Amino acid sequence: MIYLIDDKSDRQNDFGWDKNKIDFFKDIFISITSYSQIEKREERELIFSDGNMVLFHESFFDNVENKHKKDGNEIRNALVKNSEEKQNFKVVFFSGSYNSRELNETGGSMPVSILYQNLDFFLNNFKDNNLVDLNYLFYGENPNIENELLQSQERSNSLLIDEIFNDKIESCSSNLLIAGNGQGFPNPFKSSINFTFYNKNISDSGMSSKIEEWFSEKEYDNIFIPLCFGSTLSDFNGLRLVLHIRCSDSINSLKNIFLYSFIEDKSMLWGNEYFDVLKTKNIQIIDYKKVDFQKAVDNELNDLSIEELPFEIKKVKLNPPKNYIDSHSIANEWAINRWSKTINVSDDRIEAIENKIESNLYFKYLNTIYPIIKSDVITDDKLKITYSGTPKVLYIDDEVEKGWGEIFAHFFDDINEIYFDYLVEDFKNINQEQLIKSAIQKIKDDDIDLVLLDFRLLPGDFNKKNIKEITGVKILNEIKELNPGIQVIIFSATNKIWNLQNLQDAGADGFILKESPENSVEDGFTVKSIENMVHVFNSCFERNFLKAFHLKIDELKTELLPRKNFKKVSNPLDINFVDEVLKWLQLSCELLAKNLNTASKTSSFLFLFSVLENLSNQIVSSEPIKIDNRSDVYFEFEFSRVNNRLVFFNENKETGLYSKTNNNLRKAKRGIPWAQKILNTLNYLNTSVESELDLNEIIGKRNDIIHANSSLKGKLEISNEELINLFNTVYNGLKKI
Known part of the structure; x- marks a missing residue:
């Protein structure tokens, strides 16, 4: 039985492995996506039986739902141990962090995309022949490709050895030659700088490390690297190395790069993720022939500039790595x-x-x-x-x-x-x-x-x-x-x-x-x-002041709402008054939360002033006091809750400013002038308005808004400080009412 242990069902679907397809192979293939499926020891022992095979995604136990450190380590260790001790038990580790394939006696490792692309070939072959042939899993529809490439490499090496026998290439240019470990490549140059790429260095970090080591100090004219190297020749790691070189910050990142190749059928490169790098400037594939190496060093190519590099590399369409969750x-x-x-x-x-x-x-x-x-x-x-x-x-x-x-x-x-x-x-x-x-x-x-x-x-x-x-x-x-x-x-x-x-x-x-x-x-x-x-x-x-506004509104709700009940409190308030003032306060804040532009600030200011006017109606008695001195009949006014009389605020006709006097407010008619009523309200409440200047600013700003005309211009701008001042005035007034 073949077990697939991968927590990402979405990933399986992305590669075409939905429930229907998995069920098609249910006689030979079981998909495990959750720790609960292998939680019991007897279930795990069944999976580890000789003759079985496990395809294990490296991040399975990184999933929150599968995070069991003890069992996770135990299962990983058991997979490795069983693959080493049991001849017919194989395990293949796969991950988006793997850059290349490695097939070995115990199983191997591979990129996640390769596994799902080739899984169909592998399972169908197993179903038809009852035989675990990992070549189908690693190489897909062409399971013999590695043997074919090895044979082609050996032939090409032999031919090149014959060509350069006692006649290596002399070159005036500075050439760097990189070879794969154990590939027996014969250096065609009499003089060149030579480095060897070992299989352990084919990861991204390994390639970057070698580029930094080899490319930082000496500047070269030409760089020669093998198209095929590493544990799997058909990964064509040379294409990836070329892109690493171009995308690295080194004195050689813009140099001419030649990929030497023994592959006759170049179409097998078309499906490689890095194939498009061959479309970029000053990167060429050359054959395993002396004449091609000679042409490469003799050919004068136009230099690739740093300004051209981004446009050239954009020709390569690189997908995000599969080892990221999302x-x-x-x-x-x-x-x-x-x-x-x-x-x-x-x-x-x-x-x-x-x-x-x-x-x-x-x-x-x-x-x-x-x-x-x-x-x-x-x-x-x-x-x-x-x-x-x-x-x-x-x-x-x-x-x-x-x-x-x-x-x-x-x-x-x-x-x-x-x-x-x-x-x-x-x-x-x-x-x-x-x-x-x-x-x-x-x-x-x-x-x-x-x-x-x-x-x-x-x-x-x-x-x-x-x-x-x-x-x-x-x-x-x-x-x-x-x-x-x-x-x-x-x-x-x-x-x-x-x-x-x-x-x-x-x-x-x-x-x-x-x-x-x-x-x-x-x-x-x-x-x-x-x-x-x-x-x-x-x-x-x-808008940070709105937090304090809302705290104060909540405080007012706690204090004012119970006072709507005339029967249960000693200091009741009119229901409509409480509802109105709380509504205007709330609307004022909501406007400011959406925008602090002139329109919002102006509307908010007027809402707050409406609260002040409501306060005034509650505080100032609507019934005037008639004074009849025979020769002089006039009216005075008083507050509703105390017998204090309203005082007169004198208006300067030139400046429009008011100043408080010690005289009672007297009028020949019964009505109270609006400004006198508001000023007396503010004065009575003894709010945070601390000076006559502040009183005048509040009244003046309101009048500017109500009687707006083109000559006012900037006067219509309401500042945050003015809003805060008016809000606090209203708040303190409502606290004292």
């Missing part, structure tokens, strides 16, 4: 690298990502086609943001400890001297309910003003189709339920318009896009993203 992980590492270089910040975790990006071919490829130039670096002075008070920022992201934490600590703490912290949790081993509870508790405990929130935080979020079920959205909703004034910025790789719309509807105050590789097509995208980040933070910190 595009989310790739985008994170790519963005961390781009942002850290652009704002010039680093730590051990960022350096680890940089080292990976410098050795991983996919990231080297991306860095080559989307290079960061010196002018893209942003200095600290351009990262300054404007804020008041002492705001606190909390960052919630499952990737925080990969480098984002250091980037934002540098931005907030080092540059802007703003309190910054992040949520510490084991995101792989926590459920959604626990994470939401932990996040909200942290926000409460630390009195957080702004939350920087990732969209997808848990592995299960990537499979959810309903956006409302995604963890980031649920945390956003909980934060806004706690206090709508707490600013929440979504920091995510998602740029799907429907996601952004839903997040905005849920109350998100801003968006910052994590840079995915596809975003980097746009010149200067990284700089624009960071500049947008600064703008978003500035906008949110400008």
Whole structure:
């Protein structure tokens, strides 16, 4: 029986291995996607029986649902032990991190894509012949290709040996010749620099290491490398090495490269992932012939320039590596690298990502086609943001400890001297309910003003189709339920318009896009993203006062709503009054949360002033006091709850400003002038308005808005300070009513 142990059913579907296809081979083939299927020891012993074969994905036990360290190690060790001790038990390890195939006596290893591409050939052969022939699994429809290539290599070596016998090539150019280990390649040059590529160095990191070792000090004119080397000749590792050389930062990355080959049928290269590198400038395949090596050194090619390199490498269409769980992980590492270089910040975790990006071919490829130039670096002075008070920022992201934490600590703490912290949790081993509870508790405990929130935080979020079920959205909703004034910025790789719309509807105050590789097509995208980040933070910190507004509104609700019940309280308030003032306060905040433009601020100011007018109606008696001195009849006015009379505020006709007098307000008619009523209300409440100048500003601003005309121009602009001043005036008044 053949067992496939791979936790990613989605990956199987992507390669065409759906349930129907797996069921077709059910007599000989069993797919295991969960630890629960092999949890019992007797089930594992059955799998390890002699005559069976296991195809094991290296990251199976990295999955949260399969994470059993003890059993995971035990099963891995048992796979290796049984393959070594039992003649007819084979195990093949596969992973997206493998760059090449290696077939050996116990089984072998291979890239995940090769396994699924060839699995059909392998199972059909097993079904027809009842024979485990790993050549079908490793080489697909041409199981004999390795033997054929080995024979062709031996013939070509022999012919070249004869050609150069006592007559090697003399060349004035500086040539570097690389050969594969144990391939018996005869050096056709009398003089050249020679290096050998051993099988252990065919990984991305191995190739990058050798390029740094061999290409950093001496400059060459021509580089000769074998098309076929490594444990599997049909991997055509020379194509991959060529791309590594072109995408590496060395003095030889632009030199002429010749791939020497013994392959007669070049069409077998067409399906190789790196085939398109042959379409780029100054890279050629030459035959195992002396004349071809001679032509290569004699041929004068136009130099490849550094300016041409990105356009040439774009001819290669390279797919993301399969060892990443999803595009989310790739985008994170790519963005961390781009942002850290652009704002010039680093730590051990960022350096680890940089080292990976410098050795991983996919990231080297991306860095080559989307290079960061010196002018893209942003200095600290351009990262300054404007804020008041002492705001606190909390960052919630499952990737925080990969480098984002250091980037934002540098931005907030080092540059802007703003309190910054992040949520510490084991995101792989926590459920959604626990994470939401932990996040909200942290926000409460630390009195957080702004939350920087990732969209997808848990592995299960990537499979959810309903956006409302995604963890980031649920945390956003909980934060806004706690206090709508707490600013929440979504920091995510998602740029799907429907996601952004839903997040905005849920109350998100801003968006910052994590840079995915596809975003980097746009010149200067990284700089624009960071500049947008600064703008978003500035906008949110400008609205930071809304948190205090909402806290005070909640406080007023607690105090005023019970007073609507005339029968149960000693100091009741009119029901309509309570409902009206709370409604206007809420609307005022909602307007400001959406936008701080002139229209929103003006409308908000008027809503707040409506509350002040309602307050005035409650405080000032509507019944005037008639004074009849026979020769002089006039009216005075008083407050509803005390017998104090309203005083007169004198208006300066030239400036329009009012000043308080010691005289009672007297009028020949029964009606109270509007301005006198409002000024007496403010004076009576003894609110935070501390001077006649403040009184005049509030009244004057309201009159400017109501009687607006073109001559007022900038006077119609409402500042945040004026809004805060009026809100606090109203709040203090409602507290004292």
